[in-house]
Amino acid sequence: MRQLTSADLNPAVLNVQYAVRGELAIKADELNEKLKSQEHKDTLPFKKVINSNIGNPQQKGLDQPPITFTRQVAALMEYPPLVDLVKDKWPSDVIARAQQLHSEIGSVGAYSHSKGIPLIRKHVAQFISERDGYPSDPEDIFLTAGASAGVSLLLNVLITPNRTGILIPIPQYPLYTATLAQFSGVALPYHLSELDGWSTSLTEIRTALAKTESQSEGQKVTPRALVVINPGNPTGALLDVQTMEELVKLCEEHSLVLLADEVYQENLHRRDAHPFHSFKQVVRRLNSPIQLISFHSISKGVFGECGRRGGYFECCNISHDVRALLYKMVSVGLCPPLSGQVGVDCLVRPPKAGEPSHSLWKQETDAIHAALAHRTQLMAARLNALPGVSCVDSPGALYLYPKLELPPNAVEAARKLGKDADTLYALELLEATGICVVPGSGFGQKDGEHHYRLTCLCPGVEEYVGMLENFHTQFLQKYGGMQ
Amino acid sequence: MRQLTSADLNPAVLNVQYAVRGELAIKADELNEKLKSQEHKDTLPFKKVINSNIGNPQQKGLDQPPITFTRQVAALMEYPPLVDLVKDKWPSDVIARAQQLHSEIGSVGAYSHSKGIPLIRKHVAQFISERDGYPSDPEDIFLTAGASAGVSLLLNVLITPNRTGILIPIPQYPLYTATLAQFSGVALPYHLSELDGWSTSLTEIRTALAKTESQSEGQKVTPRALVVINPGNPTGALLDVQTMEELVKLCEEHSLVLLADEVYQENLHRRDAHPFHSFKQVVRRLNSPIQLISFHSISKGVFGECGRRGGYFECCNISHDVRALLYKMVSVGLCPPLSGQVGVDCLVRPPKAGEPSHSLWKQETDAIHAALAHRTQLMAARLNALPGVSCVDSPGALYLYPKLELPPNAVEAARKLGKDADTLYALELLEATGICVVPGSGFGQKDGEHHYRLTCLCPGVEEYVGMLENFHTQFLQKYGGMQ
Numbered sequence: 010m011r012q013l014t015s016a017d018l019n020p021a022v023l024n025v026q027y028a029v030r031g032e033l034a035i036k037a038d039e040l041n042e043k044l045k046s047q048e049h050k051d052t053l054p055f056k057k058v059i060n061s062n063i064g065n066p067q068q069k070g071l072d073q074p075p076i077t078f079t080r081q082v083a084a085l086m087e088y089p090p091l092v093d094l095v096k097d098k099w100p101s102d103v104i105a106r107a108q109q110l111h112s113e114i115g116s117v118g119a120y121s122h123s124k125g126i127p128l129i130r131k132h133v134a135q136f137i138s139e140r141d142g143y144p145s146d147p148e149d150i151f152l153t154a155g156a157s158a159g160v161s162l163l164l165n166v167l168i169t170p171n172r173t174g175i176l177i178p179i180p181q182y183p184l185y186t187a188t189l190a191q192f193s194g195v196a197l198p199y200h201l202s203e204l205d206g207w208s209t210s211l212t213e214i215r216t217a218l219a220k221t222e223s224q225s226e227g228q229k230v231t232p233r234a235l236v237v238i239n240p241g242n243p244t245g246a247l248l249d250v251q252t253m254e255e256l257v258k259l260c261e262e263h264s265l266v267l268l269a270d271e272v273y274q275e276n277l278h279r280r281d282a283h284p285f286h287s288f289k290q291v292v293r294r295l296n297s298p299i300q301l302i303s304f305h306s307i308s309k310g311v312f313g314e315c316g317r318r319g320g321y322f323e324c325c326n327i328s329h330d331v332r333a334l335l336y337k338m339v340s341v342g343l344c345p346p347l348s349g350q351v352g353v354d355c356l357v358r359p360p361k362a363g364e365p366s367h368s369l370w371k372q373e374t375d376a377i378h379a380a381l382a383h384r385t386q387l388m389a390a391r392l393n394a395l396p397g398v399s400c401v402d403s404p405g406a407l408y409l410y411p412k413l414e415l416p417p418n419a420v421e422a423a424r425k426l427g428k429d430a431d432t433l434y435a436l437e438l439l440e441a442t443g444i445c446v447v448p449g450s451g452f453g454q455k456d457g458e459h460h461y462r463l464t465c466l467c468p469g470v471e472e473y474v475g476m477l478e479n480f481h482t483q484f485l486q487k488y489g490g491m492q
Numbered sequence: 493m494r495q496l497t498s499a500d501l502n503p504a505v506l507n508v509q510y511a512v513r514g515e516l517a518i519k520a521d522e523l524n525e526k527l528k529s530q531e532h533k534d535t536l537p538f539k540k541v542i543n544s545n546i547g548n549p550q551q552k553g554l555d556q557p558p559i560t561f562t563r564q565v566a567a568l569m570e571y572p573p574l575v576d577l578v579k580d581k582w583p584s585d586v587i588a589r590a591q592q593l594h595s596e597i598g599s600v601g602a603y604s605h606s607k608g609i610p611l612i613r614k615h616v617a618q619f620i621s622e623r624d625g626y627p628s629d630p631e632d633i634f635l636t637a638g639a640s641a642g643v644s645l646l647l648n649v650l651i652t653p654n655r656t657g658i659l660i661p662i663p664q665y666p667l668y669t670a671t672l673a674q675f676s677g678v679a680l681p682y683h684l685s686e687l688d689g690w691s692t693s694l695t696e697i698r699t700a701l702a703k704t705e706s707q708s709e710g711q712k713v714t715p716r717a718l719v720v721i722n723p724g725n726p727t728g729a730l731l732d733v734q735t736m737e738e739l740v741k742l743c744e745e746h747s748l749v750l751l752a753d754e755v756y757q758e759n760l761h762r763r764d765a766h767p768f769h770s771f772k773q774v775v776r777r778l779n780s781p782i783q784l785i786s787f788h789s790i791s792k793g794v795f796g797e798c799g800r801r802g803g804y805f806e807c808c809n810i811s812h813d814v815r816a817l818l819y820k821m822v823s824v825g826l827c828p829p830l831s832g833q834v835g836v837d838c839l840v841r842p843p844k845a846g847e848p849s850h851s852l853w854k855q856e857t858d859a860i861h862a863a864l865a866h867r868t869q870l871m872a873a874r875l876n877a878l879p880g881v882s883c884v885d886s887p888g889a890l891y892l893y894p895k896l897e898l899p900p901n902a903v904e905a906a907r908k909l910g911k912d913a914d915t916l917y918a919l920e921l922l923e924a925t926g927i928c929v930v931p932g933s934g935f936g937q938k939d940g941e942h943h944y945r946l947t948c949l950c951p952g953v954e955e956y957v958g959m960l961e962n963f964h965t966q967f968l969q970k971y972g973g974m975q
Contacts, residue, residue, distance in 0.1 A: 010746075085567075338505060
């Protein structure tokens, strides 16, 4: 018999790349294993690996605390008889919430409706209505296993292989390029403007669209959707309302579905000066007929409940037929995890002022917001002070995306290894400090540019930035500076 | 602007069908809504809808109790400070398990390794080694969001669109046809032998393979994998070891990957007479080089934890390259839900004899096994006594799949409605009794045959079977019998 090799597999799958858990993350895992072994741990110049490659706030070593309210509700959902032990010890609104959910859902060990538990979808719709000032219909809500599962579903449904183009920002969160490759969609990249704080330029999008119009008939690609990540990942940029309105009109003009990735909507470090506006609100205010899918998640914000795999998307101006088809597809996967669905309920219905859990909830969420804002600002300032580093001090998300001017010798050394120069930089950073970041080549950048993405989640930020600074100085020394 | 319609979408997605949550299930949801409304509830001839269409033991109305050990561990993982309240009240092995997992995992709100938590993969490998008597390597284990997610991943990776054939049993669990349609794989159906207790016939598989060899060059389909569901869904049949050995040799001969869906391995009603043997064991005993992926789940068995979305697959004789590619693909989805991963740990490491939780665990699992065996046997006997109904009394799984001889008038009435006759039967059953089953057309059957699948999960089995009997009699009266 012949053994199957990767050459026998789906060629689309071979083309998938996902840098957030790619070469650097695999190397970081290996170093972590070394640190655990008695034999090797003293051969490394650091005591721990810091996974700054992924927005995973509650991971070991970062240990962002979960919100107590959410976890107490979740514990009661897991084991309802627990109420007898905690009823005089935990806040009454925790008990009431768990009892309400339990009476609606029954066991969290049962499959739910494939779109998610009807009561929780109703609560999501209420949350959206209150956020935007426009109504939302629970039938338009699909609960998902994190926003990624929703994005994957929508791209699968929208893409006719090799015929459908999807406009994606560059840099982008690599879920988009990976999923486009998986479903043989055609990426239509548009560049964000780093010099203008990573703003979104309509001209760039029009240029990308024009390229598809000049294609010959046989290779014709139909642009079908525009992906916007707001606040941006990896950039942290926040769209202003005027640009959002222009984007909606552009979608009208070109009959594009707008895929709005709004998972960082709570992660705004200067919320008074830069408030979040949803695309749903803009679409409704303009009374626009465009078809919008907006994604949200329990993994980001101050909630940070990545491991539960929860999130939702809302359909706006999507026909009954298309929604029925989305329902059919989610039904094959049965249902999103109940732990994530319960998480969504807690995200969209936090304790209100005056309720017993509210003051602890406020204290916990305020502390996380403040720590993130402090770290982001401090890291941006210190990185900007380094030679050859420039970093947009972005108002949102969990990341910074500094640009690197690298010495020609480093570029040449990387070329000899068959690597991008920012990959070389990230690998040497990991080996010297244990800090794992993602090279810019994983998110996309202009030819000849170099970046990396790092999260702003690491506690002990002074020591952490110090390690980045020392490494950078040594790297420049090693490769002879900018000459 | 032009609104998107379903005609603009991925044609492969339009072809997907999934009967378990299809027309019948949607109708059942509507009836459920009616029962909740004051206005309509008295217009229906039943007081509740019974969802016998889906193997969902813990759903409301069926209410199979979860295993206490699992849920106590899960509650402690959700809220570790709970230990202070329960340490003198819950069994010490529960506390020790939760503390061990917590010290390894940290927060269940963090993303884990994309293949799943290393310690839990190690426990899965130990479980497999003990079950089979052959070693298992944790690196070959991938934890998944239920077995469905694993099957979907493997089919996505194995299928080159329109070129790859996958052998599937008929009848089959419609996940397979749905996922083949989604990824444009070519279904190569082989019929199971109903007259021989739904046994698997090598001749049928060879016939299906021979058809691909006679195709003209331009349409050539390469058979890549053989799907075997053991114990069977919807049939409940259990393979004997000799057939398993023959199937392994056939995979050798034709270089087929064997996809072994073994999620019902615990659901055997006469375990002494009919024990489960895994394909892994057979492959190792034969020292066969075939490439095997075997799937397991926490959703079935006596565990029934569907809502957690947990499971795993094991790779056997799969090259490092192919495993790396699988890892890349799961990393795009970040990780399986932690609630499911913790569930897998409890599934593969139940309390042992002598441990404080063991006697309750044994009592709970014995009760579920006994109830399922009793219901299956009673339902099969009573259904077999009905005119025009024959039902294999299968040794395993959660279902029965009775065959119906339907009156010509019923077949004609269905034809006029553009429906299969078993769909008509199932719709009328639902409208008359509130019992929702899945018509055989959703699983596949020979032309002119009619079946339906129903679960053996409903408590109050006497009353339940009585409703099925009364309906059947009335249906025959309405359509004038077999004439």
